[in-house]
Amino acid sequence: RHWKQLKRHYDAIYTGYFGNIKQLEIAKKVFELLSDAQTLKFVDPVMADNGVLYSNFDQNYVQKMKQFCRHADMILPNITEACLLTDTLYQKGPYSQEYIESLLYRLRELGPSYTVLTGVHTAAGYGAAWMENETANWDISLSTYVEGCFYGAGDTLASVLLGKYLKGDSICDATESAVAFTNKAIANTKQNCQDFKYGLLFEELLGELT
Numbered sequence: 001r002h003w004k005q006l007k008r009h010y011d012a013i014y015t016g017y018f019g020n021i022k023q024l025e026i027a028k029k030v031f032e033l034l035s036d037a038q039t040l041k042f043v044d045p046v047m048a049d050n051g052v053l054y055s056n057f058d059q060n061y062v063q064k065m066k067q068f069c070r071h072a073d074m075i076l077p078n079i080t081e082a083c084l085l086t087d088t089l090y091q092k093g094p095y096s097q098e099y100i101e102s103l104l105y106r107l108r109e110l111g112p113s114y115t116v117l118t119g120v121h122t123a124a125g126y127g128a129a130w131m132e133n134e135t136a137n138w139d140i141s142l143s144t145y146v147e148g149c150f151y152g153a154g155d156t157l158a159s160v161l162l163g164k165y166l167k168g169d170s171i172c173d174a175t176e177s178a179v180a181f182t183n184k185a186i187a188n189t190k191q192n193c194q195d196f197k198y199g200l201l202f203e204e205l206l207g208e209l210t
Contacts, residue, residue, distance in 0.1 A: 001033065003033070003034055004033045004034060009036060009038065009039070010034055010035065010036075010039050011038075011039065011040065011166055012039060012040040012041075012042055012162060012166055013030060013031060013034060013035055013039060013040075013041055013042065014042045014044070014158075014159075014162055015027050015042070015043050015044065016044045016046050016155065016158070017044075017046040017047075018046075019056070020056075020061075021060070021061055021064050024061075024064055024065065024068055025064075027068070028068060028071060031071055040073050040074060040162075040165075040166065041071060041072045041073045041074070042072065042073065042074045042075075042076070042158075042162050043068065043069055043071075043072035043074070043075045043076070043112075044075075044076045044077075044154070044155075044158050045065050045068070045069055045075060045076075045077050045081050045085065046081075046154075047061065047062065047065060047081055047084070048078075048080040048081050048084055049078060049080050049081075049119075050080060051080055051083075051090045051092065052080065053080075053084065062084050062085070065085070066085050066110065069085060069110045069111075069112065070110055070111050072110075072112045073112055073113045073114070074112055074113060074114040074115070074116065074162075074165075075107065075110065075112045075114075075115055075116070076115075076116045076117075076118060076158050076161070077107070077117060077118070078117070078118045078119040078154065079093070079095070079103070079117065079118075079119045079120070080119075082103045082106075082107055082117055083103070085107065085110065086103065086106035086107060086109075088102070088103060088106060093119075093120075093121030093122070094121050094122050094123050095120065095121060095122055096122075097122070097140070100117065100120055100122075100129050100140065101138065103117060104117060104129060104131040104138050105131075105136070107131075108131060108133045108136070111133075112133060113132075113133055113134065114130065114131065114132060114133060114171050115130065115131045115133060116128055116129070116130045116161060116171070116175055117129045117130070117131075118154055118157060118158075119154075120140055120142070121145070122140065122142065124142055125142030125143055125144055125145060126142060126143060126144070126145040126146075126183075127140065127141045127142040127143050127179040127183075128140070128141055128157065128161075128175050128178070128179050129141070129175075130171050130172060130175045132171055139172060141172075141175045141176045141178075141179040141180075142179065143179050143180055143182075143183035144183065146183065146186045146187050146190055148186075148190055148196065149196065150186050150189055150190075150196055150200060151196060151197055151198075151199055151200075152199035152200050153182055153185075153186060153200060155199075156181070156182050156185055156200050156202055157178045157179065157181075157182040158178075160174075160177060160178040160181050160182065160209065161174045161175060161177070161178035162174075163209070164177045164178065164209075177209075181202075181205065181208065181209065182200075184205055184208075185200040185201065185202035185205055186200060188200075188201050188202070188204070188205065189201040189202075
């Protein structure tokens with residue numbers, strides 16, 4: 001409420017992991033209080049991965065997240081989260097273009113202006129797919145797969161994508177840049193770090209984003 005009294009404009013409000021439904025409801029109120037017609041509401045519905053819902057969540061949380069996504073302008077689920085949000089049977093990759101397209105169309109029904117689907121693994125590579133929901137135009141941005149489990153890759157991709165989009169890039173170009181930067185950060189982490197649990201080694205690459 002104090003921020004509302006400051007009468008500031010916010011270019012975007014970016015939400016990620018919530019520990020429970022109460023925190024999610026608080027974020028919904030933040031959307032209502034602080035956004036205006038020009039504020040991009042960006043939702044990364046963090047709640048699952050690799051076909052499994054995180055252990056501290058249940059189906060009630062999934063339904064609440066689905067409702068929350070209806071307030072977003074841009075959503076960024078991974079494959080597992082997309083399946084939960086659309087009641088689609090989860091499959092392990094590599095994925096066909098038909099499977100990716102069907103998920104994008106089902107996510108479109110939640111109402112965001114843009115959807116970006118992460119964790120897209122095809123025979124050609126690994127990356128993300130995007131859809132401009134008004135036109136239903138969509139495409140996939142891919143990079144070379146790097147073997148391993150790299151914590152923070154999704155957060156890195158989301159942050160770069162949002163930053164690029166707010167700087168004026170199209171959703172296509174922003175997704176392409178985010179996938180390429182995240183892939184480079186993953187490769188840099190694998191080459192120069194012994195312990196991956198501290199996140200990606202991306203700091204020395206930030207100059208490439210300007």
